[in-house]
């Protein structure tokens with residue numbers, strides 16, 4: 001009887017060992033952060049539409065897989081044990097109208113998922129911003145996930161200096177909770193990911209975001225996401241028109257071996 005038990009133990013150990021190996025193999029994933037697309041570069045946050053199109057073509061040609069941001073956060077939370085080889089994530093912050101006019105047609109053509117971080121006060125309000133209707137149309141495509149970028153994109157560092165302790169705490173709570181609830185009501189889906197406005201965060205803000213129900217939050221530190229990162233301060237590459245795309249991807253291999 002001893003021999004079959006030994007076999008059984010081997011059988012039970014094997015899958016856990018395999019899962020561990022996969023975890024180590026795909027431990028680094030670059031998250032690319034865009035803001036605006038345009039025919040020409042009018043400011044530091046604009047990437048020419050042709051440049052973005054070329055980047056999508058490059059990803060496809062070189063067998064990268066653009067995964068939904070949720071797949072990465074689920075993976076970091078241990079909810080899934082596998083990511084595709086050469087995984088990359090695409091985000092766009094701020095809800096600029098070019099996300100609809102220029103980025104959306106391209107992600108549809110290449111069929112890649114994108115997460116938009118939106119601050120609701122601007123939507124259907126500011127002249128440069130998306131409308132609610134455009135956001136709904138993009139979400140309905142199944143390629144676009146809409147998450148929170150606070151309610152009106154404040155600079156929390158400045159507000160902390162300007163407001164007293166209690167007023168600041170309340171201000172932070174409103175910015176985090178109101179954005180989440182407005183977006184959830186609009187789109188009927190959970191909003192539990194946050195992009196820190198201007199990439200500004202600290203321990204106090206992280207505690208407030210967790211209390212508001214966010215399970216992951218994102219900064220603008222220029223490196224790929226790895227297992228050692230704080231899930232409430234995950235890095236993203238801020239994309240400009242000058243970014244050397246191939247170098248960026250080469251510096252953050254999403255798979256240890258080809």
Ligand SMILES: [Zn+2]
Pocket residue numbers: 093094149153197198
């Ligand atoms: Zn922003």
